[in-house]
Amino acid sequence: MASTLKKLVSDEGRYLKSFQLFLDNSSEHQCMQEFVHGTLPDILARIGDGKSSVNVLGVGSGGGKIDLQMLSQLQKKYPGISVNNEVVEPCAEMIDAYKELVSKTPNLENTKFTWHKMTSSDYEHHRTEKNITTKMDFIHMIQMLYYVSDPSATVKFFRSLLSRTGKLLIILVSGTSGWAKLWNTYKDELCDTNLSQCITTQEIKEYLDAKGIKYQNYELPSSMDITKCFTEGDENGELLLDFLTEICDFSKTAPKDLKAAVMDLLRHPECSKEIDGRIIFNNTLGALVLEP
Ligand SMILES: C[S@@+](CC[C@H](N)C(=O)[O-])C[C@H]1O[C@@H](n2cnc3c(N)ncnc32)[C@H](O)[C@@H]1O
Incomplete structure (x- = not known):
């Protein structure tokens, strides 16, 4: 049965909040920062070898906080290298926040930003229409594949843009979360x-395994305190x-039995742990790294 409840993504203001x-x-x-500082440097180890500039593409970058940390690791690995950083992000508010963050961040003088206010599929059309053939040395899609209609086709397209030593980083919630x-x-x-919306790295791994595409897989333990969700009428909890649930105003609009069952499941040991009276949801992420 397809749900008739209003999707959260259809209300941009509420989604952002x-x-x-x-x-x-x-x-x-x-947990992403730990990954960016601890593991990413090894992943980026060879992408700029022998090059005076590298092409980086962020897809669904949001406010750019993680993107800028990754760029900083890249600059550490290759001091002084020129970076062409393209950003594909459909939400104007997010792009504005990203630009503001750039304006406050030091050491970006070697980085050129190109903003594409569009979805990943619009970007695909944009490249075809304009006959753009530039290869990318590092592409990342962090927590964005939920919002495309065909994640496998999206992964296939972006992987096809990689340069010979390029890397594609995908982060989604893990199948163990x-x-x-x-x-x-x-x-x-x-x-x-x-x-x-309901994909995890497990489904992407199944697609990659079926196609015989090699990848590295990292699990990034993470949690979320959802205690407030159990206080009826708490605005932040709602x-x-x-x-x-990815549903707009779930607490007030969901059928009673569905709401009760979901609330019950959220406390289930396969979803959460109770620690010192708080309900801690398992938000473990999975990171996949692909080569061309
Ligand atoms: C959950 S946020 C993640 C933002 C950021 N990567 C992070 O981890 O903080 C998802 C982002 O994907 C963007 N997005 C949604 N649909 C998209 C699409 N079809 N193509 C590209 N980006 C999309 C949203 O606007 C949002 O900024």
Whole structure:
């Protein structure tokens, strides 16, 4: 049965608020930062070898916080190298936030930014129409494949843009996370079938394995405090619940039995742990690194 509940992504203002709350209540960006500082330098080890400039492409970059940290690691690896950094991001507000962050960040004088206010599929058309053939040395898609209609085709397209030593980094929630349990149980009720909202790295790995494409897989442990979701009427709790269910105003609009069942599942040991009276959701991420 396809869900008739209003999707959170259809209300940009509420989506942005709930996404920010998710960031504030989770270790999402901390665990990415650890990955960027601890593991990414090795991943980027050879991408700029013998080059005076490298091409980087961020797809679904949001406010650019993680992007700029990755660029900083790249500059550390290749001091003084010129970086052409292209950003594909459909949300104007996010691009503005990214530009503001750039204006406040030191040591970016060797980095040129090109902004594409468009979706990944629009970018694909843009390249075809303009006959652009530039190869990319590093492409990243962090927490964005949920929003495309065909993730495998998207991965295939962006991988085809890689230079000989290029790398494609994909980060999504892991198949071992609480999200996977939630989506495996309530996909029909919660997920938008026009998009791929309920995918994890597990589905991408299955696609890559089926095609015989090699990749490296990293698990990034992360958690999210969802205690507020269980306080009836708590505004922030309701926004967080919207983020978890991807439904607008889930607490007020979901059928009673669905709401009760989802709330129950969110506390289930396969989704969360109770620590010192707080409900801590398993937000483990998966990072996949592909070569051309
Ligand atoms: C969950 S946010 C992740 C942002 C950032 N990468 C991070 O991890 O903080 C998803 C981002 O993907 C963007 N997005 C949504 N649909 C997209 C699409 N079809 N193509 C490219 N980006 C998209 C959204 O505007 C949003 O900025």
